Amino acid sequence: MRALMLLLLLSTAAAQVPATVxxxxxxxxxxxxxxxxVKVRLHGIDAPESSQTCTRAGKVYxxxxxxxxxxxxxxxxxxxxxxRKDTDRYSRMVGVCTVGGTEVNRWLVQQGxxxxxxxYGGGIYSSAASVAKEAKKGLYAGTFQNPWDxxxxxxxPATAGTPRPATAPSSVPAGADVYYANCTAARAAGAAPIRVGQPGYRPALDRDKDGIACE
Known part of the structure; x- marks a missing residue:
């Protein structure tokens, strides 16, 4: 019954979100x-949260x-x-946006x-992330934590963007919902190398079984 009610709520929310805006x-x-x-969450990408800090040239920013x-x-x-590509659980449009001839989603990844x-479908931006990482643009100019982590x-701290998810039960290891199909995807996301216990680690990615995947 609870699952049915949730499905009905999501269906209603999707119906209220326009196809384009x-x-x-x-x-x-x-x-x-x-x-x-209309709130629009950009499809396939994840940017650092409004309250998030990173390091660059040894300084926090x-x-x-x-x-x-x-x-x-x-x-x-x-x-x-x-x-609109989808509607998320917060009733936001999940979409691909353009300004002039520029796709906003891809541009943000290209700029790092x-x-x-x-x-959530972000594999289409993996090559753009590789370019940004190679050029040390944006986040890649220093060190950062993945926004989902x-x-x-x-x-x-509280953020203005995507709400913090409910705390997962202690029986679920941290990062269990992070999945990289292969090491190329992990590197494109800036996650490699991945050590045992870190989000995205899978034995299948750890070829020499030394506890460090995608070295």
């Missing part, structure tokens, strides 16, 4: 926009803010069109301000 947006964080009252500023600079006073969200940590 066009307008001048406001920016919530590095992967979330709002256009004419607000990478979440910088990602949001990069997105804001791209779309400022411009008309953006977003096409977002990672491919492999769990940051949200999972109950000690992380």
């Amino acid at each position: 066009t307008g001048v947006p406001t920016v919530t964080d590095g992967d979330t926009l709002q256009i004419r009252g 607000g990478c979440g803010r910088e990602a949001a500023f990069a997105l804001a600079d791209l779309v400022r006073n411009k008309t953006v069109t977003c096409t 301000w977002a990672l491919p969200y492999l769990q 940051y949200r999972r940590n109950p000690s992380s």
Whole structure:
């Protein structure tokens, strides 16, 4: 019964989200926009949260803010069109957005301000992430925590973007829901090498069985 009610709620939410929305947006964080009252979570990517910090040249900086500023600079006073790919559990449109001839989702990954969200169709952005990593753009200019890991940590400050998920039962190992199909995908997401106990580690990726995958 509970599963049926949840399905009905999700179906209702999806019906209320338009197939497309066009307008001048406001920016919530590095992967979330709002256009004419419609919240849009950019499909296939995950940017650092608004409260998240990273390191660069040995110094801590607000990478979440910088990602949001990069997105804001791209779309400022411009008309953006977003096409729905899905509706998430927070009743937001999950979409691919364009401004002029630029796809916003891909641009953020190319600039190093977002990672491919492999769990949710982000594999199409893996090559863009490889280019950003090679050029040490954005997050790749230093060290950072994957946004999905940051949200999972109950000690992380509140964020303006995707809400923190409910704490997983202790019987579920941290990162169990992070899956890399192969080492190429792990490297593209900036996760390699992956040690035992870290998100995304699988014995199948650890060919020499030394506890470190995708070396």
